[in-house]
Amino acid sequence: MAVIVTFEFSGAGQELYDTVIERVTDGRGFTQFADLPNTGLISHAAGPVDGGFRVTEVWESVEALEHHAKTFGPILEDLGQADVQPTIIPAHNVVVR
Known part of the structure; x- marks a missing residue:
């Protein structure tokens, strides 16, 4: 079943996001x-x-998300964001265009 995942990074901005993406790639x-x-x-x-x-x-x-988290988790921890917990809800409908 598809899931919608939301991460809220309080006090952080695009710089943190860009740093995470840079480290992943x-x-x-x-x-x-x-x-x-x-x-x-x-x-x-x-x-x-x-x-x-x-x-x-x-x-x-959720299993696909958990597999993905193995890459992002250590990076977020290294950047001091290990305590950020996502909100996960079942997807009722998803539209991709």
Whole structure:
């Protein structure tokens, strides 16, 4: 079952987001996040919100998200964001154009 995942980074901005993406793509032969083979990722959107930065993703399953977290978790921990816990809800409907 598809899930919608939202990360809220209070007090953080685009600089943190860009640093995470840079670390994920570095050394893997990719220059942007969209080119990574994130198996199970349906959509990804990120942007500023009052007091922070938000990332919202749709994954094919919780298992796909958990596999992906093995890459991002250590990076977020290294950047002092290990305590950020995502909100995960079942997707009732997903439209991708």
